[in-house]
Amino acid sequence: MSEELPTSATASPRVDVAALGEHLLGRWADVRRTARELAADERVWKREGQSMDQHRERVLDQLGFLVEQKAVHRAFPRHLGGEDQHGGNIAGFEELVVADPSLQIKAGVQWGLFGAAVLHLGTQQHHDAWLPDIMSLKTPGAFAMTEIGHGSDVASIATTASYDPQTEEFVIHTPFRAAWKDYLGNAGVHGIAAVVFAQLMTGGVNHGVHAFYVPIRDEKGFLPGVGGEDDGLKGGLNGIDNGRLHFDHVRIPRSNLLNRYGDVAADGTYSSPIESPGRRFFTMLGTLVQGRVSLDGAATAASKVALQIAVTYANERRQFNASSDTTEEVLLDYQRHQRRLIPRIAKTYAMSFAHEELLEKFDEVFSGESNDDARQDLETLAAALKPLSTWNALDILQECREACGGAGFITKNRFTSLRADLDVYVTFEGDNNVLLQLVAKRLLADYADEFRKLDAGALTRYVVRRAEGVALNQSGLRQLAQTWTDAGSEKRSANFLKDPQTQRNLLVERVRTMVADVAGELRGAARLPQDQAAAVFNAHQDEVIAAARAHAELLQWEAFNRQVEALDDPGTRSVLAWLRDVFGLTLIEENLGWYLMNGLLSGQRARTLGPYINRLLDRLREHAQDLVNAFGYTKDHLRAEIATGIEAERQQEAMEYYRLLRASAHAPIDEKVLRARMKAAAGASR
């Protein structure tokens, strides 16, 4: 917490900003502090207005600086100079987004994708041969998975790796234009090697997608058989040299197959520790879940920066004088401004708490402390949270930019630059809509499993258990159902809404009902011919995605609720509980049509919702500055002129000028006032 930042006026209850800040830093607080210190160093900041080429070179240099600072090796093996630390590695990595998202993502390409693929898909020989130079950045590399023709559908990529037993080599080949690798960081200019994903062919059999280590450039340029194109300017992240690669029968040694999950013997015999080709494929891709985990965290960090800037400004900026002739209102006193910013603070807390839990799960799985189920849960959780947080970040950055008006549009105030850079987060490392479909499929599969057990309460228990690890009992649910049909007085309704149990039940019931409804619609489709089954599924695709989204929102709410309950300070807990209520109730408000249509809320209760949220916002208004200050970013992270107190100084100067003018003999009289006086005088003289 920077001492220089403004703090809210004292009130009761009061947020303990320092303690809340510590709580937000979570389990890897020390790593985050170190990373934030690094991110506060001018040498890693984005320099706005650089050309694409300058920006790319600067970011490459910064990557070298990160190596010097030992900021990027935490996830690598101890014997190679790393720390075998997985959760902490991501925690530190995602904080870099506040310095420059290009820096974060280019580091992610180098060490989180390219290096991690060698680490997780390769074996000892590969680690020893390549990781040292990857870690030191001597070998900048690309992660060549996506093709022009196939992004989200990785299983269908078309690059081939055909084994030639004569020479004991794989032949990497691009059969047509759509199979060119595309959007690869480090491919445009800097990469000298790549991990290339291709269909492994040996003995006439296609064993599916595997990863290969392929040198692509030397000091003179592309190696023979390798070609490519620069992707050129992008909507953001222009410090990264994204590009395309293609291969014309490029030969690599057999040992360049990253063979942890599938190997080819000298004679061409294929073997794998995982028999099912499907499971093998998902296991290989699963090792790359950290990309999604870290985007979830980076999107949250950027949202915090934006809100810290916008709320600071909203507490200083004045405009229009409705309630007084001489003093204009502070923006955050306007209800509309509260509606724009405070629910987004609540969302950001939900994102932050949910992310911390995701990170813990990630660490558990990658430290080898857990089983296959935990790995699958981790993947589903990441696929659920990443879409929400990355979409929310764009929404938050944009609303903050608009809430600061013209000043928000000027680059030096950060919003537009961060938004441009984060734009692609919603479609890379898994397109958000595709990820939510994966989540939905998991929900439907689990539902089918539960359904088979013919237990009426099964799904409810399942949803609740997944969300909070504790089952609601049946009678509790029945009672809840009864409460919903109760058309109580407005007073009772407000009590009803602020009960966290009600919020949870409403959010749980929404997921349960949506999944059950869709499952009912899809029942029987599996027995239809493929095209008809696909048509049935497609006719419910929108609902399926909505159900997954509702599930992810429930997960966020549960994380928020758990963290509120874990707070020691009563004042902080009270304020955070209101903020959790804002989060839960605005989710219900956003889906009010659904709740009413499905009879889970009466019209009378629903009508109390908006006014109750407005009252909560009014109550939280005085804590808004504390809530964003607890995010803990300093001026060197915010780097926005409008968050430096400059606006308050200007307002002060203007108010002082008018005060002196009014006190002087020279104050001009307003024509309106003069006319009113003349009119009055004319009336009196008549």
Added chain:
Amino acid sequence: MSEELPTSATASPRVDVAALGEHLLGRWADVRRTARELAADERVWKREGQSMDQHRERVLDQLGFLVEQKAVHRAFPRHLGGEDQHGGNIAGFEELVVADPSLQIKAGVQWGLFGAAVLHLGTQQHHDAWLPDIMSLKTPGAFAMTEIGHGSDVASIATTASYDPQTEEFVIHTPFRAAWKDYLGNAGVHGIAAVVFAQLMTGGVNHGVHAFYVPIRDEKGFLPGVGGEDDGLKGGLNGIDNGRLHFDHVRIPRSNLLNRYGDVAADGTYSSPIESPGRRFFTMLGTLVQGRVSLDGAATAASKVALQIAVTYANERRQFNASSDTTEEVLLDYQRHQRRLIPRIAKTYAMSFAHEELLEKFDEVFSGESNDDARQDLETLAAALKPLSTWNALDILQECREACGGAGFITKNRFTSLRADLDVYVTFEGDNNVLLQLVAKRLLADYADEFRKLDAGALTRYVVRRAEGVALNQSGLRQLAQTWTDAGSEKRSANFLKDPQTQRNLLVERVRTMVADVAGELRGAARLPQDQAAAVFNAHQDEVIAAARAHAELLQWEAFNRQVEALDDPGTRSVLAWLRDVFGLTLIEENLGWYLMNGLLSGQRARTLGPYINRLLDRLREHAQDLVNAFGYTKDHLRAEIATGIEAERQQEAMEYYRLLRASAHAPIDEKVLRARMKAAAGASR
């Protein structure tokens, strides 16, 4: 219509693309065609990746080119070489956005703000003295209204213009830092004069905001007493040199007051043709409504370009093969993709039709064919439509960018660049939230007027009349109310929903109820002390803005409906009627909670809404390409690689490769298939 663009497969009914395109071009079709021809000229295109300085110089040069092409003088007086053509001028101007939004807005600053202020606020002497050089660009100028401290609240600007009768001069002065003029196009580098808005002081009286013509630079830089700062990089529109200006007792001749609505005699006596200072202020500002009108049109044009690109790609791009083993689905066949793009096509048609009517009203008012009421109606209409279309444009550009995945993020595919440039449209020329509040205040004032007449049906008639110019009779409304409470069968409900009269009634009723509810809440507030009255209003600010938004949406729907009814071709009319239904019904779906809560829809009817919209989208799917092709932009306007057919070629090549491979003897067998066969064989041999 470019012949090269793909067209939908023939179907029944069929859209007559050429005729629909002509209809969309509207009353000023010829001007639009000329402007589009100009916008297709490479010389006016945005060159991506230029530095800010290069871009600024290029756009200044392009402004000179526009002068040569006689593209920007239509609104100026005939005797000075203009055409006295107001609607046509805007129609041509807004089309320039597809070349480069910086070009559009810098032209808008020069001729639509700076020049228009001299034209509309000045008198003959000013026109003769300054307009020729403004028109020819010999005098690039700034429109110095906004200050750092005051954007939306123009009446509170603090720059002073004090009359000195000794020298017959005005003294322009900036009293403090917050009063610096800011965000002014042409102020950063190119402007040599400015129209400066300041509080006119003479004889100890402040007569309020007036406009003054002030030279600011010569070839050596700022003139004595004038200073400024460059705003530097912005989130977009970097071809415009926005900057700040301040004045230290700068003296200008008395005749530099633009004196159409207020004058000062040599002895310092103030006079005005408009007695009320308030009305005078709004009259002066009202002359500048064309900025809002043209942003409404430009946002619509950019949305058309984005959708034409994204739909073309969605009809070529394939991903995942759910319904067949060999052919992947075209993106637009996915329900989710239809949900993402088709309602936005519907919104764009609504924006386009509503804009055309706004333009006609604008032309009528500015050609002097109408009275004060019409002028006020025009201002309210512009304040209602501009927020919707500019927000929609950002939403449409973003959804199109995401719908094209990584390709959408690459600058050469246009979305990110257009979005960055259009971002500020939502907060300049009137912040959207502030504009909607103005609309709401007008609605509330009109409601109060009607209410005073003590006529129960007054408001309903008022809303309907404003929206369509025809009053519903009372019995019709009663019957409608009865239908709403009717819980009919699902089949009857679908018929109910597709009846345009139902859609209109639901949209009208929403505005009516919201305005009446808010008015009820605010009743009595006027009699409270100022601060308490302000608090009551503030506690309903969010509802007030929501009511204005609902009103604006109704206006769009009415325009859409009128234009559908005006279509001659039955096929086109059928398809457009479905599209209107999608527009109306998605508006109702977005506010479903409100409709249910207020008892205007039953839960049963509400449940039919989503599925019915999905069926409509499915029906419109095959017409999507025709609907965007009718926007009529050619490849030289779209300028997006992914809209050139390149994706279809790549898909074709890939499919052909696999077809040949399957037909050959060399096709590798899939491990999954092999395992299945081995399993079957093992079973058979047992």
